[in-house]
Amino acid sequence: MDSREMPEPVSGHWPKRSSDAADHHPHVDLRPDGVTVRLPTPEVDWPSECDVTLARQISQAARELDVPADPAALQHLNVAVDALVIPEVLPFWRALLGDRDKGPEDLIDPHGHGPSLWFQQTDARRTGRNRLHVDVSVPHDQAEARIAAALAAGGRLVTDQNAPTWWALADAEGKEARVATWLGRD
Known part of the structure; x- marks a missing residue:
């Protein structure tokens, strides 16, 4: 507005x-x-x-x-960090980002200015792709336009099997991001 x-x-x-x-x-x-x-x-x-x-x-x-x-301008940025042992990596990120805290798996900017970090439990060290991806949350009716724009800019669709909750995309070098909506959440 x-x-x-x-x-x-x-x-x-x-x-x-x-x-x-x-x-x-x-x-x-x-x-x-x-x-x-x-x-x-x-x-x-x-x-x-x-x-x-x-x-x-x-x-x-x-x-x-x-x-x-202008609903197309709406978004929330959340950085997801894959981790084998969350308690071993969380303290580093907490210290690095100035003692943000939400709980055992999330680091939130207490002032609401920057993105939050969410630590995603993984069961094996991933080798074929990055272990960090960016989650961009948008209004559900803006998701397809955002995905189309990213694909037109040289990205590729990795998976849409979790749509309409989220779609995984990758840039030309394989770095991943997810376009996420509030739909389909428990």
């Missing part, structure tokens, strides 16, 4: 009425060229049902104010 198009008396208050009702408060980043509303849910690594409901309410409030949204 372009903050220059928001009515001034409402610009700081429109997300509040929905978030107060849900007791789930968004992070609002207000800049001259736009407003970004993030809905962090510390309990899970993907948007919760509460996040989706609140996002819809915020989007509706923006529409009522004639503030255009």
Whole structure:
């Protein structure tokens, strides 16, 4: 949303009425060229049902104010690190990133500015590919466009067997990334 198009008396208050009702408060980043509303849910690594409901309410409030949204600009970056023994690698990353912590397998930026790191348990050291991949979470209705753009830019589809939850893609050198949505999560 372009903050220059928001009515001034409402610009700081429109997300509040929905978030107060849900007791789930968004992070609002207000800049001259736009407003970004993030809905962090510390309990899970993907948007919760509460996040989706609140996002819809915020989007509706923006529409009522004639503030255009740009859902194609939405995303969340999560770096996934494959590890054989998570407790052996987690302390290194925690120290390196300034003592981020969420739990036994995740490192979250306490200020919500950078990506989180998620440590994925593996059963064998992988040799044919990288042991690190990037998860880019987007709205479910933007996933296919994002995948198409990555493929058009020289990427390739590694697998779509977990769609619509996530698709694995690779760049020209084989480094992997996943396009993920909130659909299909337990």
